[in-house]
Amino acid sequence: MTFAKHTLATAIGYAALVASAHSAPFVVTSAADSGPGSLRTALANGATHITIAEGVGDIGISDTLVYEHSDALTIVGNGQTISGGGAGNTLLEITQGASLKISNLSFEDQPAGGWQIMQGGGNGILVSVPVTRQGMVELTLNNVSVSHTGDHGVHVFDCDLADCGAGSGGGGNGSPASVSITLSRVHVDSVGTGQFDADGVRVDERGDGSIFFRARHSTFENVGADGIELDEGDDGDVSIAAQWLTLKANGHYCAAITDLENPEDPTCVEDDDGELVLDLDDGFDIDEAGPGSIVGQIGNSALSFNMDEGLDLDEEGPGGFDIRVQRVRAFGNADEGIKMSEADEGDLVAYLRRVVIVDSNDDGAQLEEEGPGTLGITILGSLSTENKKEDFKVTQESVDGDSDGVLELRNTIFDSLELEAVEKL
Structure with a gap:
């Protein structure tokens, strides 16, 4: 009998833990930046399935919305915009590498007059991956737009350095996890215009994992750096399946520099066989270094008026x-x-x-x-x-x-x- 009571108590305790880790759906009923019924409260409390009610208006925030839990997170909007008001903060940050699904939401952070060179700014959506993360980090965006951020529009960051660089020229270590990106009807516009090398969608993957990138019916335009950059710097492949993409007028952040000897932003100028040139960027850029390959397909897409290559694929190392x-x-x-x-x-x-x-x-x-x-x-x-x-x-x-x-x-x-x-x- 004692054993039975102990077993029942253990089962009840386990059920409570499961319920806590997989909380009931949270419905956002307030457009306020914080307080009861707000999106910030839902994220802070660890809600894993959040729906923003249809009657809720656009949500203005004063600083970053942060999700500090490891359980997968789903956010379902009803056409609302999350606006940073031009403060230059990252709008939504996932700090523990949790998988993330977002649908029917917009993110924007436009200051008066727009972002200027070297002004800075934050990301639209940032998924930070701890070096201990294993398995697969999944980011799924459906009917999502990101616009007017000074830094990257969407960034998955699996690296232990503040700036990993790109391909074999980059450094740092990362987790054993792979990164999977799935985009459908995503629009990224006028991001990455406040600092150098800030992309529309950027993945930095270090460690043993691979990058799996799938995108359909999506547009990446007017981005300061690359419209899309996938940077796989260690063991692992880059696998792509992309259809019906538009990558237009990207890579212009440095284009306004006219004095190469004394540029306003020195990171804009590079030495090309003894000649100073501007470091401009591409429509779609993949850098794969270390053991691994670039595999897959790109179809039914348009790459136009980008400031460097339209499609730029570079593979270094075995593979x-x-x-x-x-x-x-x-x-x-x-x-x-x-x-x-x-x-x-x-x-x-x-x-x-x-x-x-x-x-x-x-x-x-x-x-x-x-x-x-x-x-x-x-x-x-x-x-x-x-x-x-x-x-x-x-x-x-x-x-x-x-x-x-x-x-x-x-x-x-x-x-x-x-x-x-x-x-x-």
Whole structure:
């Protein structure tokens, strides 16, 4: 009998713990910054499923909304805007790497006159991942907009440094966790305009994990740095599945600098083979360093008028490319329309179908294998024309006199083609 009582008490205690960890849905009934029924109170109390009632108006906040728990969090809005009033704070921060789902909400932090160079500012949504985090950190956004933040629009940060840098040029350590991003009907506009290298959507992943990126029917425009940047700096792959994206007019933060010797923001200027140039940014940028590959597909998307490349994929370290680009239009980009660079051991295998590249201020498409490995490029039913340099430039750099590069072109229109150590079929 004593044993039975003990078992019952243990079961009741366990049930209470489960109930606490998975609290009942919280309905936000107040648009106030704090107090009963507010979003801030729900987050502070550890509510894991929050619905903002339909009658609640836009929510103005004076400082960051913080969720400090590890249980997965869902926030469902009804078209409200969470506004920082231009104070420059991050609007929503997840501090313990909890998985996060948000739907039907907008985030904005626009000061009077907009953000100015070196003014700073915060993120729209920040998910900070502790180095002890394991498993999968999942961020799912559906019908969400983020606008007018000085720093990144959306940032998943799995690194123990304040600034990880990018690819092999970056540093820091991270958790063993992987990061999964799923975006549907997301609009990111005019973010990253208060400081250098602030992107529309940014993932910094260090440690053993991979990045899984899926996006559909989403737009990233007028971003100070890259519209999207995925930065995988250690072991792990970058896996992408992107359809119906628009990446337009991104990468302009440094464009206003005219005095390269005495720039207003010194981080804007870099040395390019002895020449000072502005460090501008791309529409869609992926940097993968360490053991791991870039795999997946991008389709039915437009990359236009970005200040550097439209699509920029760089892979360093053991690993390679296996990528499909279909029905993608790249026009008016200030550098290459599409660039893929494989720098070390690993193959560059790419399939381009019904791709249109027009009016790039460099090569239309630049595809290069710089280390040991095979280059295999297939281009079908595509058009590249009116670009400043080559319409297609395909390079296999010889390693100890041994190279293996093949380009297959079918039903493709172009004016110029440059090949180096590549056999054309």
